[in-house]
Amino acid sequence: MNIQELQIVHDKVVQAEFPEDIFGSNSSHFKVNFRHMAKIVHPDLYSGAKDSVKAMAHITSSKLNDLYERAKKVDVDGTYGLRKSQVEEEKEEFNFVVTIKKQMYHLKEVLLEDDFFTIYGGYYLKEDGERQEIIVKIANTESENDFIENDLRISKILQEPDDEYDFGKHLPVLLGRFKTSDNQLASIWQKIDGYDLFEVREKYPKGVPQEHVVWMLNRILTVLGFAHEKGIVHGNIDPSRIFIRPRDHNGWLCDWSCAVNLPKKTGEQFKVWNKDYSAPEVKDKASPLPSADMYSLGKTMMYLLGGDVLTNEMPSCVDIRLQRLIRYFVLGSPYGRASDAWQTRHHLREIRREVFGPDRFREFRM
Template identity: 30%
Template sequence: MTIKEFKCPNCGRALPETTRANALLKCPACHSTLLISEFTVGDAKDAVAVATPTRVYSVSKLLTKDDICTVYKCAFKADDQEWTGMFRIATDPLDNDLVEQEAKTLYHLQSAHNFDQFRPFLPSVLESFLYSDSTGIPARQVNILTMHAHIASPSELFNLEEVRGYYTGGIHPKDMAWMWRRLLNVLGFVHNSGVIHGAVLPPYVLIEPKDHKLALTGWGFSVRFPKSGTGIPMTAISMPYESWYPPEIKAKQVPTPAADLYLAARTMMYLIGTDPLRDDPSHHTLEPELGKYFARFFHENPVRRPQSAWDALDEFDQLIESIWGPRTFRVFTMPTKN
């Protein structure tokens, strides 16, 4: 494989073409001092080595495919330890811009002063680059992402499509509750950072069942939402979930945080086994008070929907404690992945 372009892991700007291994480099854009080291990772069966100026990645197991990327497990060595991450490559070169947008948004979030507080919920970008190989396929964008250290491997994670596939009748609302709480918490940070995610949908919400961890992926559809001035309409949506999107997105209007909350609430209704496209959620396991709470997220007019994820979280906490009493940990299981 031939690497076409290398970017600073801190700001995402292109590094000079003269970059070499085993040398110090100052990024011309953000002025970060980078140590460019050449590591060798132990060979894995059927693994492919991908070398960049900063690391050598051993790309192996196919993890998943989403709307825009094919995702592989990768390993690399740093600080005398072996780490794992996700090698996300555009499935179609026509989607390179969306994969690049994913990296731009994550670089932006990583620069937030309180990013460390929300790091467990978000992937981080190690590198973003174009590459081509001997197949003759045009160069495709690659993002190397890592999860928080408390997630030992990406293979520990299940997306909510997988969860719903295993729990064919839907999960209990008390299990949905911890996922909803964590999702609202990270969305509050994202919106406060001036970003609309644009695809808070089952394939892009990942959980680790044992310890109730959650991570939000799928940032290629994201757009900036400035606190002042005018934002921009979304340039792409997740086509398999086109019918889930709120009216303002279908009308090419500028999205607000209400659009993300609309999709997130539909995803929760899908999880408990009800029709995610109903605007008046009801299910035999869902208390009427919770049905009324979620119905507010589906109003046709975004101005009349909740706009603050953190306010929605506070309201939800008060509501479930009034219904169920003090929160307690519930064991949640999924089958072991091969």
């Protein structure tokens, strides 16, 4: 519960006349911006607050949802973003340039304002003139530099070469780092050529077909197996941090800003609690274990299948063998649930062959 953030979103929402006024004019970003605001204003978060605060949350949530429904309608019509708000017209002039080792990086727009950092979209030109899209994370304040620093630290460990497999293809690519004039730390990343799992589920509102969820899960278990072997626990897995690319079935696990490394040795603790996706022990500030990541991944797969992350129910069309495996991910005890990503991946591949036959590439449309 953050009443100050609620007030900020409330003030923006009540003044908004059109969806673009609150979500921005870029149709590819309005869903992400909605999800971020919806988490802040959800009435359940303020059930114990004063009546005036509860009323503010209900009013804000209701109008925010109305604006979102209008946004989806005009997006389907192909007219989203044709009307620009005054704020967006001012943003058109936005072009912040950062130069690192003679390379110019252009920041063109705000994509997302997170709790700890703001994410910008932009580009740079390669030597051959080709335009490469980027994202830039800038800490909201100097006091939140630790999250950017941690993301950089963990990513460096994960990018160390492996003799057997190119795990780097499942991780975001770092291009550089810098500090603003206010001493806020920033990192520059190559934009991922794919969709996050919130976007995927938006495309399949009744749930993603299970034959595709299986390969997505397989990809992320590969990343977790690799990370856990190095002593790293991600600590904040949810659908926004997993990306997939349909054309080659690649997958990425992103945003390691809340990760811990060798927690038994270093004493590092969980940094955030994600209400719908974090394991119970995260809220209790227990020692981080790999099984916490498995719990979050299991909840994410339930969501992707069209299930209920609160009750752990999944659609009846999902094969019972796959349902049993995913429920094993989300058992309450950190010592009783799935914890070995490699072993779980092997079990998943067995189920995949039992249910769907020999491995073959299945086209996935977005």
